[in-house]
Amino acid sequence: MSSSAHPADGDLRALLDDELPAARTQEVEQHASACAVCRARLSELEAELQETRALLNLLPAAEPPAALRIDTIMRRARRPRLRWGAIAAALALFVATVAGATVGRPYVQALVARIRAVVHPTPPVPPNPSGRGQAGIAFVPGPLAEIAFDASQATGALHVSLADTAEVLIDPTASVTYRVHPDGVIVHNRGSEASYDIVVPRQAAHVRILVAGRVLFEKIGSAVSATAPAETAGRYVIKIQ
Amino acid sequence: MSGKPFDHEFAALFAERSAPLCRYISRVSGDPAMAEDIVQECFVRLYRRASMPDDPPAWLVTVANNLLRDDRRGVARRQRLTLSRSSDLPLGGEAPPADAAVLAGERIESVRQALARLPLRDRQLLLLRHEGYRYREIADALDLTPSSVGTMLARAGEAFRKAYHELFGTSS
Numbered sequence: 001m002s003s004s005a006h007p008a009d010g011d012l013r014a015l016l017d018d019e020l021p022a023a024r025t026q027e028v029e030q031h032a033s034a035c036a037v038c039r040a041r042l043s044e045l046e047a048e049l050q051e052t053r054a055l056l057n058l059l060p061a062a063e064p065p066a067a068l069r070i071d072t073i074m075r076r077a078r079r080p081r082l083r084w085g086a087i088a089a090a091l092a093l094f095v096a097t098v099a100g101a102t103v104g105r106p107y108v109q110a111l112v113a114r115i116r117a118v119v120h121p122t123p124p125v126p127p128n129p130s131g132r133g134q135a136g137i138a139f140v141p142g143p144l145a146e147i148a149f150d151a152s153q154a155t156g157a158l159h160v161s162l163a164d165t166a167e168v169l170i171d172p173t174a175s176v177t178y179r180v181h182p183d184g185v186i187v188h189n190r191g192s193e194a195s196y197d198i199v200v201p202r203q204a205a206h207v208r209i210l211v212a213g214r215v216l217f218e219k220i221g222s223a224v225s226a227t228a229p230a231e232t233a234g235r236y237v238i239k240i241q
Numbered sequence: 242m243s244g245k246p247f248d249h250e251f252a253a254l255f256a257e258r259s260a261p262l263c264r265y266i267s268r269v270s271g272d273p274a275m276a277e278d279i280v281q282e283c284f285v286r287l288y289r290r291a292s293m294p295d296d297p298p299a300w301l302v303t304v305a306n307n308l309l310r311d312d313r314r315g316v317a318r319r320q321r322l323t324l325s326r327s328s329d330l331p332l333g334g335e336a337p338p339a340d341a342a343v344l345a346g347e348r349i350e351s352v353r354q355a356l357a358r359l360p361l362r363d364r365q366l367l368l369l370r371h372e373g374y375r376y377r378e379i380a381d382a383l384d385l386t387p388s389s390v391g392t393m394l395a396r397a398g399e400a401f402r403k404a405y406h407e408l409f410g411t412s413s
Contacts, residue, residue, distance in 0.1 A: 010392025
C-alpha cells in the first residue's frame with residue numbers, strides 16, 4: 001500500500017479507543033497489518049495514550065460528596081419555582097389582558113414569549129418539528145383552571161399531557177384569540193383548524209377543558225377523566241368536537 | 242421516589258453519570274465544591290424537564306459546561322486557588338529533599354498546570370474522554386463532528402504531555 005494511504009492519527013487514535021466505524025476499522029487494520037510505519041505509529045500513540053491516562057489519574061478524583069443525593073435533587077426540583085415564575089406569569093396575564101389578549105398580535109406574542117423565556121432559562125430544546133411558534137399562554141392555575149373553547153372544530157385536536165410543571169401551558173398550531181379571566185382562559189376558536197398542545201401540571205388541584213360547553217377533560221386531584229383514553233401515561237389526544 | 246417511568250430513568254442516569262460528571266467538572270474547573278453545585282443543578286434541571294433528552298449524558302455535559310462558563314465568580318475564585326497552590330511550591334533556594342511525597346506533589350501540580358495551559362476545548366476533550374465518554378457524546382456536548390474527535394484528542398494529548406514535561410522538567 002502506498003504511503004499516501006497511511007491512516008491519519010485521528011483514525012489511529014479512534015481505533016485505539018474502539019471508536020472507529022466498523023468499515024473503517026477493517027480498512028485501517030488491514031493497512032496496519034501490512035505497513036510497518038503505521039504499526040510503529042500505532043504503538044507510539046498507544047504509549048502516549050497510556051501516559052496521558054496515567055498523568056490524569058494523578059489528579060485527585062473528586063467523587064460526588066454525600067451531599068449530592070438523588071432525593072435531595074428530586075425534592076429541590078419539585079419545589080415550586082422561584083417566585084419569579086409566579087410574578088412573571090401574573091405579568092404575562094396582565095399584559096395579555098390589558099392588550100386585548102390576542103395570541104395573534106405579534107407584540108403581545110413576543111412579550112409573553114419573552115417573559116416566559118426570562119423566567120424559564122432552561123437548556124435549549126430541539127426545534128419543534130411541527131414548526132409551530134413559541135407563542136402561547138402560560139399561567140399558574142388557582143384552585144380551578146378552566147380552559148374553554150368557544151366552538152367545536154371540524155379538524156384539530158387537543159394534545160393534553162400531564163407534567164411536573166408549575167404552569168398550565170397552551171400552545172396552538174395557528175393563531176387564535178383568547179381572553180383570560182380569574183379562573184382560566186376562553187379560547188375563541190370558531191372557524192379555526194388549529195390543534196393545541198396543553199400541558200397540565202400534575203400538582204394542579206382542578207383543571208377542566210371544555211369545548212362548546214361540553215367537558216372533554218377534567219382533572220380533580222390525581223383523578224383524570226377524558227372523552228378519549230390515554231394514549232400513553234398522562235397523555236391524551238382529544239378531538240375538538 | 243414515585244413509580245413513574247421517568248423517575249426510574251432519572252435515578253438510573255443519576256447512578257451512572259453523576260460521579261463521572263462530578264469528576265469531570267471538578268478537574269476541568271479545579272474546584273470540587275463548585276463541581277458539586279453544578280452537578281446538582283444539572284440534575285435538577287433535567288428532572289424539571291420531565292423528559293429525557295435524545296442524548297442524556299451529552300445534555301448533562303452541555304448544561305454543566307454552560308453553567309461553568311457562566312460562573313464568573315467561580316473563575317475568579319479558581320484563579321485565586323491556582324495562585325495560592327502555586328505559591329505553596331518551593332521557589333528557588335536549596336533543593337528540597339527529593340523524597341517520594343515531594344515528588345508526587347510536584348507531579349500533580351505539573352499535571353494541573355499543564356492542563357491549565359491548554360485551551361478550554363482541549364481540556365474538556367481530554368477530561369471527558371478520561372471519564373469514559375464516547376466520541377458521539379463528546380461531539381454532541383462540545384458541538385463537534387464525531388469524526389473529528391479522534392484527531393482533536395490526539396492533538397490535545399500531545400499538547401498536554403509537552404506542557405507537562407516542560408513543567409516537570411523531563412523530556413518527552
